[in-house]
Amino acid sequence: MCIRDRYQRRVRALPSKMSIKLISADERTFDVERDIASQSVTIRNMIEDIGDDAAIPLPNVTGKILEKVITYCKYHHEHPSTTSDEKRDEKRTDDISPWDYEFCKVDQAVLFELILAANYLDIKPLLDLGCKTVANMIKGKTPEEIRRTFNIRNDFTPEEEEQVRKENEWCEER
Numbered sequence: 001m002c003i004r005d006r007y008q009r010r011v012r013a014l015p016s017k018m019s020i021k022l023i024s025a026d027e028r029t030f031d032v033e034r035d036i037a038s039q040s041v042t043i044r045n046m047i048e049d050i051g052d053d054a055a056i057p058l059p060n061v062t063g064k065i066l067e068k069v070i071t072y073c074k075y076h077h078e079h080p081s082t083t084s085d086e087k088r089d090e091k092r093t094d095d096i097s098p099w100d101y102e103f104c105k106v107d108q109a110v111l112f113e114l115i116l117a118a119n120y121l122d123i124k125p126l127l128d129l130g131c132k133t134v135a136n137m138i139k140g141k142t143p144e145e146i147r148r149t150f151n152i153r154n155d156f157t158p159e160e161e162e163q164v165r166k167e168n169e170w171c172e173e174r
Helices: 003-013 041-050 063-078 098-103 108-121 124-138 143-150 158-167
Strands: 019-023 029-033
Touching: 019 041, 029 063, 041 108, 063 098, 063 108, 063 124, 108 124, 124 143
Parallel strands: none
Antiparallel strands: 019 029
16 A cells, blocks of 8 residues: 555544645745645655644735635535546646636735645645636737736847847747
8 A cells, every 4th residue: 555545544543524734935824625625746755744722823925814724725625626637638728617717816916826725735726727817818919919918028129029029920829
């Protein structure tokens, strides 16, 4: 029996309504059910390492963002996806559920903090959702429109920009 199987068996044997304390970077404390918190691989590993009676510090996630992450995890715990892993096409950006779409209707700074938190906490579905949302913001836009959308300064000279366009002509839609 591999380590993961032993861990999963041990986690299943514990009461599922058990609460875990999470402490954000700004020292806000959140009591979260173990099953919900365990959607994060990082938190699951910390529970395994330090036990579930100790508070788990999350120094890279602010309270505001952790609250949104917990909301996402609670919703998806209560409403599990019906899409099987084999059928899920991670390259698609048009398969965002209505709830997830509304969840991501936030300003860019919050969206990018959510992506960073999902990456740090290792919550792949939330990371994929954030990245798909950004991809949809970019889709069909010119480089200038993308720069305006994300407030990116163009530091290419006109000559450098023309050279980049020539080198990448092959990928332009015709």
